[in-house]
Amino acid sequence: DAGVTQSPTHLIKTRGQQVTLRCSPKSGHDTVSWYQQALGQGPQFIFQYYEEEERQRGNFPDRFSGHQFPNYSSELNVNALLLGDSALYLCASSAKGQDYGYTFGSGTRLTVV
Amino acid sequence: QKEVEQDPGPLSVPEGAIVSLNCTYSNSAFQYFMWYRQYSRKGPELLMYTYSSGNKEDGRFTAQVDKSSKYISLFIRDSQPSDSATYLCAMQRGGRGAQKLVFGQGTRLTINP
Numbered sequence: 039d040a041g042v043t044q045s046p047t048h049l050i051k052t053r054g055q056q057v058t059l060r061c062s063p064k065s066g067h068d069t070v071s072w073y074q075q076a077l078g079q080g081p082q083f084i085f086q087y088y089e090e091e092e093r094q095r096g097n098f099p100d101r102f103s104g105h106q107f108p109n110y111s112s113e114l115n116v117n118a119l120l121l122g123d124s125a126l127y128l129c130a131s132s133a134k135g136q137d138y139g140y141t142f143g144s145g146t147r148l149t150v151v
Numbered sequence: 152q153k154e155v156e157q158d159p160g161p162l163s164v165p166e167g168a169i170v171s172l173n174c175t176y177s178n179s180a181f182q183y184f185m186w187y188r189q190y191s192r193k194g195p196e197l198l199m200y201t202y203s204s205g206n207k208e209d210g211r212f213t214a215q216v217d218k219s220s221k222y223i224s225l226f227i228r229d230s231q232p233s234d235s236a237t238y239l240c241a242m243q244r245g246g247r248g249a250q251k252l253v254f255g256q257g258t259r260l261t262i263n264p
Binding site for chain 1: 155183185195196200243256257
């Protein structure tokens with residue numbers, strides 16, 4: 039049973055560019071959340087998607103946007119990249135009615151130069 | 152002030168030692184308390200969870216929650232080199248639907264053979 043799959047694993051972008059990260063949730067899961075983990079820090083919540091709509095959002099600017107598709111997979115888009123956006127971006131999935139213990143993917147390491 | 156505080160370490164102990172990891176928090180609304188383990192270049196993996204106050208034991212791991220003190224702990228008995236990882240505490244409000252996780256900074260633990 040495949041867990042949460044994220045692509046790409048690594049990415050290098052130039053300041054000002056735009057990036058799209060992808061996530062396929064664990065089989066049977068329908069809710070996807072995205073987290074940003076800076077080096078040496080804990081993950082920080084970006085937003086959550088359920089039924090193709092953004093349900094919750096953390097303290098991130100509008101440059102961060104997302105999408106969820108009918109098959110529950112999700113994309114995270116970041117526009118006008120800043121050096122400070124360099125981080126590990128984690129996707130977590132959960133099932134409807136699951137209150138805790140989300141399953142995380144291995145993340146996408148984004149480096150902005 | 153951060154909602155969740157965790158000493159980042161690093162913490163280095165000999166194999167077989169008892170390890171104590173701790174977090175404090177400020178938000179009384181937190182109902183679910185979790186410990187995640189994160190190996191290098193991997194996503195967080197759920198290790199233990201506790202609902203509300205109390206203790207929970209799973210093999211060599213024991214999680215404790217003291218809501219009156221807003222303090223949670225993870226104890227690792229008979230520590231092994233394979234336990235070397237970053238340990239993240241995470242907390243979550245109660246309520247319907249998947250709530251966002253609020254993480255501590257993570258404690259980097261090394262078990263020396």
